[in-house]
Amino acid sequence: MVERGHVLVTGGAGYIGSHAVLALRDAGIPAVVLDDLSTGRRAAVPADVPFVEGDAGDPALLAEVLERHPIGTVMHFAGSIVVPESVEKPLAYYANNTLASHALVEACLRAGVGRFVFSSTAAVYGIPGTLPVDEEAPTRPINPYGRSKLMTEWMLRDAAAAHGLKVVALRYFNVAGADPAGRAGQCSRAATHLIKVACEAAVGRRPGLLVFGDDYPTRDGTCVRDYVHVSDLADAHVAALRHLEGGGEGGVFNVGYGHGSTVREVVAAVERAAGAPLSVRIDGRRAGDPPELVAGIARITRTFGWRPRFDDLDTIVATALAWERRLLETVG
Numbered sequence: 001m002v003e004r005g006h007v008l009v010t011g012g013a014g015y016i017g018s019h020a021v022l023a024l025r026d027a028g029i030p031a032v033v034l035d036d037l038s039t040g041r042r043a044a045v046p047a048d049v050p051f052v053e054g055d056a057g058d059p060a061l062l063a064e065v066l067e068r069h070p071i072g073t074v075m076h077f078a079g080s081i082v083v084p085e086s087v088e089k090p091l092a093y094y095a096n097n098t099l100a101s102h103a104l105v106e107a108c109l110r111a112g113v114g115r116f117v118f119s120s121t122a123a124v125y126g127i128p129g130t131l132p133v134d135e136e137a138p139t140r141p142i143n144p145y146g147r148s149k150l151m152t153e154w155m156l157r158d159a160a161a162a163h164g165l166k167v168v169a170l171r172y173f174n175v176a177g178a179d180p181a182g183r184a185g186q187c188s189r190a191a192t193h194l195i196k197v198a199c200e201a202a203v204g205r206r207p208g209l210l211v212f213g214d215d216y217p218t219r220d221g222t223c224v225r226d227y228v229h230v231s232d233l234a235d236a237h238v239a240a241l242r243h244l245e246g247g248g249e250g251g252v253f254n255v256g257y258g259h260g261s262t263v264r265e266v267v268a269a270v271e272r273a274a275g276a277p278l279s280v281r282i283d284g285r286r287a288g289d290p291p292e293l294v295a296g297i298a299r300i301t302r303t304f305g306w307r308p309r310f311d312d313l314d315t316i317v318a319t320a321l322a323w324e325r326r327l328l329e330t331v332g
């Protein structure tokens, strides 16, 4: 029997997927990337990692890739991620996040792929009633993006029960930062994520920054989020893989640090790292923003033994800013 030790990374040319590929490579685990380059970049995938350009929801392509490579695990990052866009184009989000995942799961079952690690999101919780929010909290997503991801979680849970697929769904909180060695980072055009936007402002790529609301019931009136370094998140994927390979049970796991920062604290951290003030304007609240979102992380630390290496806002921001400066030099 062929040893199925390779990992198929869908969306491996994107922000988080490219960091996961580096973490796998650093751990000596062979990976294959499947990405349609809709938002990803070919250059984000190391030259020695096999790359297939195409749709992660294309059954024929999936059958071919799973036939050609001894894939035992799929890490499924491919998807559409912009919340306001999901409100405008819900069907596109259900197609790319739910239907494509269905095709991928079917292909896995057909090819005998035993393990599946899914990129889910804190957006499945909607506006949580208690904080920190743990995995047993009710899931009440408030936008099509969150619903498209939750439907995939449910589909995977049912496929696990019926067909024995071993599934870990990781619910990421606010992902930020860049590979500390400068090998990867966030490249999204028209970025909307706070730390990315603030770093773009710090290097002069945009004139300034809007703070969406300063009248929330939080310590300084701005929203609190649990920012998690992308390399710690990538490590969580390797930990999930090891857990499943070792015969561990699947399930749903939050990935965050268990504490949060306000928008003002993030702005101050970027100003510290840049050594200069940012041009900041207070704007109205952004629709659908929960005042506070902080992960309960007892389950992931206990089950995987996952220990973050970069649990510090200044470190997250410093790596994000270093990447932004690098982008400015190389891409212009």
Ligand SMILES: NC(=O)c1ccc[n+]([C@@H]2O[C@H](COP(=O)([O-])OP(=O)(O)OC[C@H]3O[C@@H](n4cnc5c(N)ncnc54)[C@H](O)[C@@H]3O)[C@@H](O)[C@H]2O)c1
Residues within 6 Å of the ligand: 010, 011, 012, 013, 014, 015, 016, 017, 034, 035, 036, 037, 038, 039, 040, 041, 054, 055, 056, 057, 076, 077, 078, 079, 080, 081, 096, 100, 119, 120, 121, 122, 172, 173, 174, 175, 188
């Ligand atoms: N960035 C965050 O803060 C965040 C938070 C929670 C969850 N997530 C999830 O993490 C995953 C990765 O997000 P990201 O921030 O790296 O986004 P990204 O846009 O940088 O990466 C997504 C990648 O998937 C590819 N892709 C999209 N649809 C595809 C398809 N049908 N077939 C093949 N490739 C396809 C894109 O080209 C891109 O390379 C997503 O599933 C997202 O929902 C992200």
Ligand SMILES: O=c1ccn([C@@H]2O[C@H](COP(=O)(O)OP(=O)(O)O[C@H]3O[C@H](CO)[C@@H](O)[C@H](O)[C@H]3O)[C@@H](O)[C@H]2O)c(=O)[nH]1
Residues within 6 Å of the ligand: 081, 121, 122, 123, 172, 173, 174, 175, 192, 193, 194, 195, 197, 209, 210, 211, 212, 213, 223, 224, 225, 263, 286, 289, 293
């Ligand atoms: O220019 C900006 C951008 C953001 N914010 C605020 O900063 C906070 C964080 O916003 P953002 O970085 O856009 O992240 P979220 O809206 O919290 O959502 C992210 O984190 C979720 C999980 O927590 C994921 O599901 C989403 O995919 C991901 O976009 C929020 O209070 C925003 O209102 C600003 O004030 N100004």
